[in-house]
Amino acid sequence: MALPFVHTLPHGIHVIDTGFHRPQFDAAYLLVENGRAAFIDTGTNFAVPRLLAALDDLGLARDAVDFVIATHVHLDHAGGVGLLMQELPQARLLVHPRGARHMVDPQALYQGALAVYGQAVMDREYGQLVPVPAERVHSPQDGETLHLAGRPLLFIDTPGHARHHHSIWDARSAGWFTGDTFGLSYRETDSASGPWVLPTSSPVQFEPEPLRQSVQRLLATQPQQMYLTHFGAVGDVPRLATLLLEQVDAMVLLANRLREDPQRHDALKAGLQAQARQRLQQHGVADLDAAVASLALDIELNAQGLGVWLDRETR
Structure with a gap:
């Protein structure tokens, strides 16, 4: 049954509305190629059930996910990375070299957001950040290409x-x-x-x-x-x-x-x-x-x- 928060595009690309703030505000993407999958951005911790439901709806096992990719480590893009990675035993996290340490030890990232938003907002909108084991993290260099089941994905630095x-x-x-x-x-x-x-x-x-x-x-x-990420595909x-x-x-x-x-x-x-x-x-x-x-x-x-x-x- 089609999920109301998932929109399917051509080329095996699925847009998942993470539900952050309001409908059609914050997207995660699920890219599927020959039975293998990658998430690109995750939303917050509270989006993780939707991301896993999208996998289930497509008949994809948790160990079919090869990559979780964060475009950057702001919490509306990467706040749910650690919690999601706990559910995906084969996945590697792909994150910018400047952001990797914040995914391995998210304390500084959390404290920075806490100073801006306060405890009540952090609890309601983000939850506790879950660290990712360092051995599961790879930081693509500018111009590096990785492959999802043979499908090339090129990473470039975009400050x-x-x-x-x-x-x-x-x-x-x-x-x-x-x-x-x-x-x-x-x-x-x-x-x-x-x-x-x-x-x-x-x-x-x-x-x-x-x-x-x-x-x-x-x-x-x-x-x-x-x-x-905010929001969806545009031509x-x-x-x-x-x-x-x-x-x-x-x-x-x-x-x-x-x-x-x-x-x-x-x-x-x-x-x-x-x-x-x-x-x-x-x-x-x-x-x-x-x-x-x-x-x-x-x-x-x-x-x-x-x-x-x-x-x-x-x-």
Whole structure:
């Protein structure tokens, strides 16, 4: 029976809605090739039952999973990695070299999130992070190719959103699993013109120039699809890339203008919301208020991340 939180795409790719925050906000991907499988991003601990149910629904045993891949170690992408790995005896964790230590010993990662969100939110939305044994972790180098049942998966370093971020090229589908490098695209922001995309500058490692360079690296393969964690597969890649990079530039201009503003965070939020509203109106979304509302959390995080970037630039 089809699971309501799983959407099947061509080329053996399954999009799993992790249920984090709201429907169609946070995705994990299950890639299946010749009876072998890989997860790409996992969501939080509370997503793990959905990920295992997707395996069961496809008739795949736990030991059919060869890889659990984290695009980066932010908790909405990798918070469930350790708990999931406990259920998958044959799986190796593939994680960026800068992120591996946080999966082996997640205490610093947990404490950092705890300082931002507080205990009640951590308990409700993330749970305790489970460490992954070091011998089950591999960190692909930039340009390294690994194979899932003969299907090549190319890993490249894509900083800009985070320094511990890599993206995965699937030649079979001519698509990139982009984590947060290619931004966010929610269905509330779709219009007759197609999907819309917003960059994500969430704290604490946003760097605009590396992000621009990472996007250009993604485009060099002439991808047909981008598989976003937030949320799902999008095509029309050249148009979205132009939109994404225009907005990175606009965000940086806004941040620099507000650098010394005594109410900088609130001003950044207001400015980012105004930018998004104007662009969504130009995009022709049917319900402008709903589209802007779908971005509320991301605008808050983008404002925080731009503030951290400004302070780091000042130092």
